[in-house]
Amino acid sequence: MPKITYITSADKIHEVEVENGLTVMEGAVQNDIPGIDADCGGGMACATCHVYVTEDWFNKLPKKEDGEEDMIDMAYEPKKNSRLSCQLIVSDDLDGLIVNIPSKQA
């Protein structure tokens, strides 16, 4: 199974295996990783599963849909490497992905 690394704003590192087909958001929720709220449950409607993706990975990921970019406008402290983790679907290509969780989701 692909390994995904979540780094909290307090620099705590959570490395977990996430099944293919789940989203990076679901991987965090199912493994009780703090800091990803996912209030709307993956509907791209709330921007509370916001993460920062390290630069080399950011360019490898499938591009954002317009709706995701619109929602990121609403996120807490968005940056150029912001993504919504509910839109990142885990596959073998994402093995080793590292995401940073912001200090707050709202």
Add this chain to the structure above:
Amino acid sequence: MIKTDALIIGAGPTGLFTAHQLKLIGLNCEVVDNLDKIGGQCIELYPDKPIYDIPAVPECTGEELTNNLINQLKPFDINFHLNERVDEVKKENDRWFVKTSNNKIFLTPNVIIAGGVGSFEPRKFPPKECEKFENKSLFYTVKDKRIFEGKTVSIFGGGDSALDWAVELSKKSKVNLIHRRDEFRGARSTVNKINELADAGKINLFTKNQLSNVNGSDQIQSIDIKHDEGEIKKLETDYVLGFFGLIMQLGPIASWGLNIDKKKIAVDTEKFETNQKGIYAVGDICSYPGKLKLILSGFHEGALAARACFKLARPNEKYRFEFTTTSSNLLKRLGKKD
């Protein structure tokens, strides 16, 4: 003060159907919601998204579901208190004293929390300093646009609210419009208007910028905005407006003495009652072993909580289970029989 058999917090699908169930069994109820409209998450987050798992409704959107639930309430007379948040719930003898953000007071034996993921509140600016200016020179909604006349207003956001207010206020104020990227997601015609106003010098446009600091003692004097590339610019301004949509916050519910874990309220599965007698939680906000966050589960939970309310609201009467197909009592309440 309003006396009622049951007060429902939240006008989403679960709250609406719970109101239906209360009225059907002969109890009266009032509904409070912090949004300006009925429908909760269905109307605020996904009005156009299709839902496929409502029993006997193969497909409907959040808006259609809401409208159908409102239609189902037509036989009944129910007061909705919108744009109000329940701030306080406390015990007064054997009743609950409930106070809203609008200082409305309810006295009721039953409070049903159908609050979803919490109440919708405006998303705020990240810098901590913003708090002390809030509602003085920094706002997330506009209540009286006249205060901005002749002043400099810095508006943040890229959606319709930000753009509409930029256009409107540019008539009588000096407007800075600041957005984190080049594209705006507002209506095309409004975006065109913004560009026209910017070309005419009526609006100062700063894209790829975000708020990094606010400066001032009592009132805001200036703000610092930071460009994607790191450059910081100081803008003189009298007012700051932020339009970043709404976010769900548990808010005051956390202070009512309920068992809350991970923003969910623990309930039993007979009455959906919390650890406080006469306070129930239904829908997405409640938790119990096996809980599913489905709208249909909310309907079931509301139906059972409504029956539990009967006992406290009518202690001297016996609740009798009846079917709407056959009960003349229920048919009368539904307006189908004289």
